[in-house]
Amino acid sequence: MIKGAFPAFQKFGFFGFIFSTEWNPTEGREAYGAMPFIAGTVITSLLALVICFPLAFSTSLFIAEYYRKTKIANILSTLVDLLAGVPSIVYGLWGFYTLRPLIAQLGYPGQGYGIFTSGLILAIMIIPYATSISNEIISMVPNELKEAAYSLGATRMEVIFSVILPNARSGLVAGYILALGRALGETMAVTMLIGNANIIPTGLFSPGNSMASVIANQFGEADGLKLSSLIAIGLLLFAVTAIINAIGKIIIRKFA
Amino acid sequence: MNDKILQIAHPVLSINKLSIAYGKDKYAVKDVTADVKRNSITAIMGPSGCGKSTLLRAINRMHELYPNIHTEGEIKLNGESIYGMSTTKLRRKIGMVFQRPNPFPTMSIYENVIAGYDLNGSKLKKSQKDEIVESSLHDVGLFEEVKDSLNKKGNFLSGGQQQRLCVARALAFKPEVILMDEPTSALDPLSTAKIEDLLVELKEHYTIILVTHNMSQAARISDNAMFMYLGELVEYDKTKTMFTNPKDSRTEGYLTGKFG
Amino acid sequence: MEREAIIDGKDYTNWRELKNKLFFGTVVVLSCITISPILLIVYKLLAKGLKQINFDFFFKVAPDTLQAMTAVQNGEVIPGGIANGITGTLLLVTVASLIAIPVSILIGIFLYENQGKKYANLVRSLTDILQGVPSVVLGLIAYIWIVKGITHGFSALAGSVALAIMMLPLIIRSTEETMKMIPISIKEAGAALGVPYHKIILKVMIPSGFSGLMTGILLSISRVLGETAPLMLTTLGSTTINLNIMKPTSAVPLQIWEFYNNPNMIDLVWSSSLFLMAFVLTLNIIAKRISLRYS
Numbered sequence: 030m031i032k033g034a035f036p037a038f039q040k041f042g043f044f045g046f047i048f049s050t051e052w053n054p055t056e057g058r059e060a061y062g063a064m065p066f067i068a069g070t071v072i073t074s075l076l077a078l079v080i081c082f083p084l085a086f087s088t089s090l091f092i093a094e095y096y097r098k099t100k101i102a103n104i105l106s107t108l109v110d111l112l113a114g115v116p117s118i119v120y121g122l123w124g125f126y127t128l129r130p131l132i133a134q135l136g137y138p139g140q141g142y143g144i145f146t147s148g149l150i151l152a153i154m155i156i157p158y159a160t161s162i163s164n165e166i167i168s169m170v171p172n173e174l175k176e177a178a179y180s181l182g183a184t185r186m187e188v189i190f191s192v193i194l195p196n197a198r199s200g201l202v203a204g205y206i207l208a209l210g211r212a213l214g215e216t217m218a219v220t221m222l223i224g225n226a227n228i229i230p231t232g233l234f235s236p237g238n239s240m241a242s243v244i245a246n247q248f249g250e251a252d253g254l255k256l257s258s259l260i261a262i263g264l265l266l267f268a269v270t271a272i273i274n275a276i277g278k279i280i281i282r283k284f285a
Numbered sequence: 286m287n288d289k290i291l292q293i294a295h296p297v298l299s300i301n302k303l304s305i306a307y308g309k310d311k312y313a314v315k316d317v318t319a320d321v322k323r324n325s326i327t328a329i330m331g332p333s334g335c336g337k338s339t340l341l342r343a344i345n346r347m348h349e350l351y352p353n354i355h356t357e358g359e360i361k362l363n364g365e366s367i368y369g370m371s372t373t374k375l376r377r378k379i380g381m382v383f384q385r386p387n388p389f390p391t392m393s394i395y396e397n398v399i400a401g402y403d404l405n406g407s408k409l410k411k412s413q414k415d416e417i418v419e420s421s422l423h424d425v426g427l428f429e430e431v432k433d434s435l436n437k438k439g440n441f442l443s444g445g446q447q448q449r450l451c452v453a454r455a456l457a458f459k460p461e462v463i464l465m466d467e468p469t470s471a472l473d474p475l476s477t478a479k480i481e482d483l484l485v486e487l488k489e490h491y492t493i494i495l496v497t498h499n500m501s502q503a504a505r506i507s508d509n510a511m512f513m514y515l516g517e518l519v520e521y522d523k524t525k526t527m528f529t530n531p532k533d534s535r536t537e538g539y540l541t542g543k544f545g
Numbered sequence: 546m547e548r549e550a551i552i553d554g555k556d557y558t559n560w561r562e563l564k565n566k567l568f569f570g571t572v573v574v575l576s577c578i579t580i581s582p583i584l585l586i587v588y589k590l591l592a593k594g595l596k597q598i599n600f601d602f603f604f605k606v607a608p609d610t611l612q613a614m615t616a617v618q619n620g621e622v623i624p625g626g627i628a629n630g631i632t633g634t635l636l637l638v639t640v641a642s643l644i645a646i647p648v649s650i651l652i653g654i655f656l657y658e659n660q661g662k663k664y665a666n667l668v669r670s671l672t673d674i675l676q677g678v679p680s681v682v683l684g685l686i687a688y689i690w691i692v693k694g695i696t697h698g699f700s701a702l703a704g705s706v707a708l709a710i711m712m713l714p715l716i717i718r719s720t721e722e723t724m725k726m727i728p729i730s731i732k733e734a735g736a737a738l739g740v741p742y743h744k745i746i747l748k749v750m751i752p753s754g755f756s757g758l759m760t761g762i763l764l765s766i767s768r769v770l771g772e773t774a775p776l777m778l779t780t781l782g783s784t785t786i787n788l789n790i791m792k793p794t795s796a797v798p799l800q801i802w803e804f805y806n807n808p809n810m811i812d813l814v815w816s817s818s819l820f821l822m823a824f825v826l827t828l829n830i831i832a833k834r835i836s837l838r839y840s
Contacts, residue, residue: 087573087576087579088579091572091573105576111583112580114767114822115771116772116821116825117771117772117773118801119590119801119818122814123585127585173385174389174390176387177388177451178400178404180380180381180383181377181400181404181405182374182401183373184564185565185568186564186568186569187404187565188404189568191403196391214678214682215679216680216681217773241681248777259685260685260689266682267679270679271677273677278673406561
C-alpha cells in the first residue's frame with residue numbers, strides 16, 4: 030500500500046540519477062544531491078542519542094530500581110510521559126525562544142541555530158521513548174538475581190552494573206535504537222532550529238538541514254526537479270527509519 | 286588473631302529479642318532470643334508463614350532492600366553487632382543460599398563461583414582466583430563434574446548442580462555462617478540427598494542455619510532445631526531431644542502432624 | 546581453614562560505598578534535569594499564552610498583519626483568534642477518524658482472530674513499520690496520492706488521509722491488545738447460545754472491549770492533533786473558516802507555524818500553543834481515566 034509512492038517517484042525517471050549524485054552536495058539550481066541532508070539527519074540524531082542516554086538511563090534507574098513502585102517514581106514517570114505528549118511544534122517554539130538565545134548567549138557562533146541545538150531538542154524529545162522501554166526491561170530482571178548479588182556483599186551500584194545491566198543489555202540496546210528511529214524522522218523542532226542551510230555541517234554549531242527539515246523548509250515553492258528530489262529524500266528517510274525501527278523491534282522480540 | 290579470641294569468647298551468632306514487622310504492626314517475628322552454636326547445623330522449622338524465612342533474612346540484613354520492614358532487637362556475630370558494620374562487610378562473613386538456584390545467567394561457572402570477589406572489586410591474581418574456584422567447587426563436590434566446562438555458562442547444569450554451584454559461590458568467601466533458605470525444596474530427591482550429605486560435611490568448618498519446611502530433613506541432618514509458630518520461637522533444643530521429647534504442646538502438635 | 550575474606554589485603558569497602566553514594570546522587574540529579582524541560586515549557590506557555598486567551602480566541606479568525614501590527618504597537622492584545630484553525634483541526638480529525646477507525650478496528654480484529662498465521666504476522670509487521678514512519682513522509686505520500694492524484698490542489702482531504710494513516714497503527718495495536726484481554730469465556734458464552742460469529746464480535750466483544758478501544762482511539766487522536774509537517778504538505782492552511790474537504794483548510798498547528806513566521810503575530814503563538822497542549826493533555830488524561838476505570 031505504501032509502495033504507491035514509489036511509482037510516482039520513479040515516474041520522474043530519476044532513480045539512478047539520485048543515487049549517483051548522492052555524494053555531491055547541492056550546488057545550484059539544477060543539481061540536487063541528498064548528502065548534506067543525510068549528514069544532517071545522522072549527525073543530529075546521533076548527537077541526540079548521546080545526550081539522551083545518560084539522562085534517560087538515570088531516569089530509568091530512578092523509576093525502575095532505586096525508587097521502584099513509590100509515589101515519587103510514579104510522579105516522575107508521569108512527567109516523563111508528558112514529555113512525549115508535547116507536540117513537535119511546541120518543542121520547536123520553546124527551543125527557538127528559550128534554548129536558542131541561551132546558546133547564543135553562551136558565546137557560540139551562529140545565533141544559536143545549528144546542529145547542537147537541534148540535537149539537544151531532539152534528545153529531550155526522545156527521552157520518554159527510551160525511558161519507557163528501559164523501565165520495563167530493567168524491572169524485568171528477576172529479583173532473585175539481585176538478591177544473590179546483594180547476599181555476596183555488593184553495593185547497589187555494583188548490583189546495577191554487574192547484574193541488571195548484563196541481563197538487560199539487549200533490551201536496552203533495542204530501546205535506544207527505537208529512540209534513534211524516532212529522532213531520525215523528527216521534523217518541526219529540527220526545522221525551526223537547524224538554520225536551513227543546504228550544506229554538510231562543518232562544526233558542532235554550524236547550521237545545516239536534515240532530511241526531514243529540508244522537506245518541510247523547502248516544500249512550499251518546489252516543483253519539477255526540485256520537487257522530485259524532495260520526494261526522493263522522503264523515500265530515503267522512509268527507508269532509513271524503517272530499517273532502524275525493524276532492527277529495534279527484532280531485538281526486542283528476540284529478547285522478550 | 287583478634288578473630289580467634291572473639292570466636293572463643295562468644296557464640297558465633299547471638300540473637301536477642303529480635304522482632305520484625307511489616308508495616309507498623311504486622312509482626313512476622315516476635316521477640317526471638319537464641320544463640321547459635323558454632324560448627325553445627327541449626328534447623329528452623331515451622332508451618333508456612335511462621336516467620337522462619339523472615340528470621341533468617343534478618344541475619345544478613347536482607348530486609349533492608351525493601352521498604353516498610355521494621356526490625357527491633359539485636360543480632361551479634363562473634364560478639365559484634367551486625368548493625369554496627371557495613372552490609373558489604375557483613376555479607377562477606379555471612380553467606381546465603383536461596384530456595385531456587387539462582388546462578389548468574391550471564392556469567393560462566395568460573396565467574397559465578399568467584400562472583401563474590403569480583404562484585405566486591407577485589408583485585409586478585411589469576412592464580413589466586415583459580416585456587417578459590419577449585420577449592421570451592423571441590424568442597425561442594427562439583428569439581429569433577431564441571432572441571433572441563435568452567436568457562437561455559439551454567440544453564441546446562443541440572444537443578445541440583447546449579448544449587449551446589451550457588452553453595453560454592455557462597456563458600457568462596459569462607460564465611461562464618463551460611464544461611465540456607467529451604468535450599469532443597471525445589472530439587473528432586475536424589476539432588477536433595479546429595480545436598481544434605483554436603484551440609485553434614487560442611488558443618489565441620491562452617492556454621493549452618495537451615496530453614497526447612499521438611500521435618501524429616503531437619504531430623505536427618507540438623508544438630509539443633511528451632512521451632513517457630515506464628516512468629517514466636519516456641520522451642521529451641523538439640524534436635525534429638527526436641528523430636529523425642531518436645532517440651533511445648535505446640536511443638537508436639539507440629540511434629541506429630543496435627544497441623545502443618 | 547583460615548578465614549581469608551579479602552586475599553589481597555586491601556579493603557576497598559569505604560571507597561565502594563562512596564562510589565555507591567556518588568552514583569546515586571548523579572542518578573537523582575540527572576533525573577531532575579530530565580524532567581525540567583516539561584516544567585519549563587508549561588511555565589512558559591502559561592506565562593505568555595494566558596493573556597491572549599479570551600472569548601474571541603475561540604470564535605474569530607486570525608487577524609491580518611496590519612491589525613496585528615497595530616495592536617502590538619499599541620501594546621494591546623492582538624484581536625482575533627484561531628477559529629479557522631480550530632474548525633480546520635476539527636474537520637481534519639473528524640474525517641481522519643471516519644477513515645481510520647473502522648479500518649483499523651477491522652484489521653485489529655483480523656489480527657486477533659488469526660494469531661499465529663503467516664499473513665497475519667505479515668500484516669502485523671507492516672503495521673509496525675508504518676508506526677515508525679516519520680509524519681513528514683506520510684505527508685509526502687498523501688501529497689502524491691491525493692493532492693496530485695485526486696484533488697489537483699491542496700485540500701483537507703489530503704490532510705485527513707495523512708492523519709488517518711498515522712492513526713492506523715495505534716488503533717490497530719490497541720484493538721488487538723484489547724481483544725486479547727477479553728476473557729475467552731465471554732466469546733464462548735456467545736457461541737454456546739448459537740450466536741453467529743460476526744454478531745458475537747459486534748454485539749459481545751466490541752462492547753466488552755469498549756473502554757480499551759476508546760483509549761486507543763483517544764490516544765491516537767491526541768497524537769495527530771499536534772502534527773504540523775504532514776499538514777504543511779497537504780492542506781496548506783487558509784485564512785478563513787473552511788469546511789470543504791476538497792479545498793485547503795487551516796489547522797491549529799499550521800496557524801502556530803504561520804504566526805511563528807510573521808514577526809507581528811508572535812504573541813498569538815503562545816496562546817495557540819497553550820490551547821493545543823491543553824487539548825492534547827486533556828485527551829490523554831481522559832484516555833488514561835477510561836482505561837483505569839474499566840480495566
